[in-house]
Amino acid sequence: MNKTHWDVEPQRPAFSRALVALGNTRKDVVVASADLSSSCGTAAFAQEFPERHYNFGIAEQNMISACAGLATTGKVVFASSFAIFCTGRVYDQIRQSVCYPRLNVKIVATHAGITVGGDGATHQMIEDLALMRALPNMTVVVPADAPETEKAILAAADYDGPVYIRLGRANVPVCTTGKDCQDFEIGKSTLMRDGDDVTLVGTGIMVAKCLEAAEELAKHQVSARVINLSTIKPLDEKILVKAARETGCMVTAEEHSVVMGMGAAVALVLVENAHVPMKRVGIPDSFGESGEPEELMEKYGLTVDNIVDGAHDVIKRRGR
Amino acid sequence: MDETISKEKIVEMDEIARKVRRHIIQMIYEAGSGHPGGSLSAADVIVSLYFGMMNHKPEDPKWPDRDRFVLSKGHAAPALYGCLAESGYFPIEELKTFRRIGSRLQGHPDMRKTPGVEASTGSEGQGLSMGLGMALAGKLDRKPYTVYVMVGDGENDCGQIWEAAMAASFFKTDNLIAIIDRNMLQLDGPTHKVMSIEPLADKWRAFGWNVLEANGHNIGELLDALNKAKQTKGMPSIIIAHTIKGKGVSFMEGAVGFHGKVPSEEQYKKAMIELGEGTA
Numbered sequence: 001m002n003k004t005h006w007d008v009e010p011q012r013p014a015f016s017r018a019l020v021a022l023g024n025t026r027k028d029v030v031v032a033s034a035d036l037s038s039s040c041g042t043a044a045f046a047q048e049f050p051e052r053h054y055n056f057g058i059a060e061q062n063m064i065s066a067c068a069g070l071a072t073t074g075k076v077v078f079a080s081s082f083a084i085f086c087t088g089r090v091y092d093q094i095r096q097s098v099c100y101p102r103l104n105v106k107i108v109a110t111h112a113g114i115t116v117g118g119d120g121a122t123h124q125m126i127e128d129l130a131l132m133r134a135l136p137n138m139t140v141v142v143p144a145d146a147p148e149t150e151k152a153i154l155a156a157a158d159y160d161g162p163v164y165i166r167l168g169r170a171n172v173p174v175c176t177t178g179k180d181c182q183d184f185e186i187g188k189s190t191l192m193r194d195g196d197d198v199t200l201v202g203t204g205i206m207v208a209k210c211l212e213a214a215e216e217l218a219k220h221q222v223s224a225r226v227i228n229l230s231t232i233k234p235l236d237e238k239i240l241v242k243a244a245r246e247t248g249c250m251v252t253a254e255e256h257s258v259v260m261g262m263g264a265a266v267a268l269v270l271v272e273n274a275h276v277p278m279k280r281v282g283i284p285d286s287f288g289e290s291g292e293p294e295e296l297m298e299k300y301g302l303t304v305d306n307i308v309d310g311a312h313d314v315i316k317r318r319g320r
Numbered sequence: 321m322d323e324t325i326s327k328e329k330i331v332e333m334d335e336i337a338r339k340v341r342r343h344i345i346q347m348i349y350e351a352g353s354g355h356p357g358g359s360l361s362a363a364d365v366i367v368s369l370y371f372g373m374m375n376h377k378p379e380d381p382k383w384p385d386r387d388r389f390v391l392s393k394g395h396a397a398p399a400l401y402g403c404l405a406e407s408g409y410f411p412i413e414e415l416k417t418f419r420r421i422g423s424r425l426q427g428h429p430d431m432r433k434t435p436g437v438e439a440s441t442g443s444e445g446q447g448l449s450m451g452l453g454m455a456l457a458g459k460l461d462r463k464p465y466t467v468y469v470m471v472g473d474g475e476n477d478c479g480q481i482w483e484a485a486m487a488a489s490f491f492k493t494d495n496l497i498a499i500i501d502r503n504m505l506q507l508d509g510p511t512h513k514v515m516s517i518e519p520l521a522d523k524w525r526a527f528g529w530n531v532l533e534a535n536g537h538n539i540g541e542l543l544d545a546l547n548k549a550k551q552t553k554g555m556p557s558i559i560i561a562h563t564i565k566g567k568g569v570s571f572m573e574g575a576v577g578f579h580g581k582v583p584s585e586e587q588y589k590k591a592m593i594e595l596g597e598g599t600a
């Protein structure tokens with residue numbers, strides 16, 4: 001996988017296609033929206049299967065608990081809204097009515113992260129991974145691109161228990177087309193590129209950035225391993241520990257606050273199993289603001305350069 | 321303010337509302353994102369408040385005795401920013417920075433960044449509770465101010481609105497006046513198709529509110545209702561302002577599609593002409 005100029009595609013149409021496919025093959029799948037069906041990608045399902053789609057209006061708490069009720073009868077329920085409205089706002093409903101009874105509610109959060117852009121901090125959800133991974137019984141998936149989104153949605157339908165799937169708003173490079181990426185499995189991450197000098201662990205839209213960073217590092221004779229950590233919980237500890245031991249240092253990259261996100265989760269695994277120099281690339285402990293996605297990525301430290309600098313830093317600290 | 325408002329004053333406010341509408345279209349067009357429909361429907365109500373009702377000092381935005389306005393449907397920020405700029409809270413020139421990186425004018429209202437913005441909103445359903453808190457403090461400190469809160473009709477779906485409704489009548493906050501922007505539309509479609517909120521007036525009455533109705537694009541009628549609300553003692557008041565989403569731009573009026581859509585260049589030009597560009 002040396003290519004770094006991929007086609008770009010948004011993730012939501014892939015989500016939309018997967019839902020319609022599920023609607024056709026599985027009668028037990030129902031979908032819930034909260035006055036954002038046209039933005040999130042549930043409108044196509046609503047069109048095809050109106051009797052199996054519920055629009056609860058701008059009432060996310062009610063939506064989540066009602067989804068739990070639907071799930072108690074054996075339905076597999078997909079609930080979708082913007083990440084900002086279907087995590088923190090409904091944390092207690094997810095905790096009490098979905099996770100504690102371990103019900104089959106799949107929360108598909110779109111417009112996650114800072115790349116929401118112009119809407120500003122009120123709409124930029126950058127702490128959802130922290131919230132969702134804290135919940136017992138919750139499974140947390142962050143697809144890297146459109147094809148992986150489709151696979152993740154289908155996998156979530158077959159997976160027993162609550163799942164949180166995080167999608168973005170913007171176009172993302174289609175980087176999971178390689179042969180190693182074909183078999184998607186919840187809880188398993190993908191080795192995107194092998195290398196010995198440093199490991200770059202990316203999730204979501206940062207996977208493509210890690211691959212680009214690896215290309216950049218190769219120009220400086222640094223061989224970087226790249227892992228697509230598409231499931232944040234449960235963590236694929238084996239691949240992380242192995243990579244840490246073999247490369248001796250690690251950089252994580254996520255479009256999320258560095259406070260208790262993916263990098264923090266990985267750090268805890270390393271501290272207990274393979275203590276190596278590590279750097280978390282992510283949004284510093286702050287709220288975002290209005291701006292163009294690329295401008296914001298730059299300002300909040302989510303660029304290829306940030307990953308490359310991180311790699312040089314951990315390699316230096318490892319001192320090899 | 322004076323309760324009998326002259327015809328001239330109303331004509332003047334109508335003109336300000338047209339200017340605010342032009343600001344709305346221009347801001348959203350230049351930013352390349354934003355919510356025109358719900359900003360245009362809210363414009364006359366917000367102008368009535370800032371230019372006909374509220375006791376405020378643009379040169380001293382933190383004056384403790386000021387009346388307060390909370391835009392609970394925060395996505396209508398362009399209408400608020402247009403009004404604040406016309407009132408003198410910040411230069412009209414600054415409207416150009418809407419949604420740009422580093423700007424004081426965020427996509428949704430930010431009370432820490434923008435002079436005159438009283439509450440950070442954007443997640444629907446929270447502004448009425450914030451206004452309630454301000455009203456409770458006004459009672460506690462025996463302050464003379466009134467708190468106005470604008471709520472979207474779709475926003476009435478939110479459970480928290482009804483928690484605030486119950487609490488406000490329980491605490492008898494007659495210094496709290498809510499205005500519903502009853503434009504009959506929300507994001508996914510007409511309110512009666514997405515989630516019916518009728519009978520709306522009866523619901524608010526049942527929650528212990530004094531309910532008034534007005535044409536939300538008739539500033540004289542709005543001021544009348546607002547003054548009646550202000551004189552009502554012992555209970556909070558709510559005005560159901562009947563409005564048209566996209567009001568003032570023919571092809572945006574009543575169009576669901578313009579909830580969060582930016583006009584094309586051609587549409588932008590047409591809208592500006594319809595709103596009287598170059599006439600004032």
Ligand SMILES: Cc1ncc(C[n+]2csc(CCOP(=O)(O)OP(=O)(O)O)c2C)c(N)n1
Pocket residue numbers: 034035036058060085357358359361393395442443444445471472473474475476501503505506507565579
């Ligand atoms: C809690 C929450 N859920 C979803 C949204 C996304 N959203 C933005 S505006 C809107 C519709 C608002 O309808 P309404 O309150 O009637 O406003 P108007 O039609 O006047 O613009 C929605 C669902 C939001 N801002 N907040």
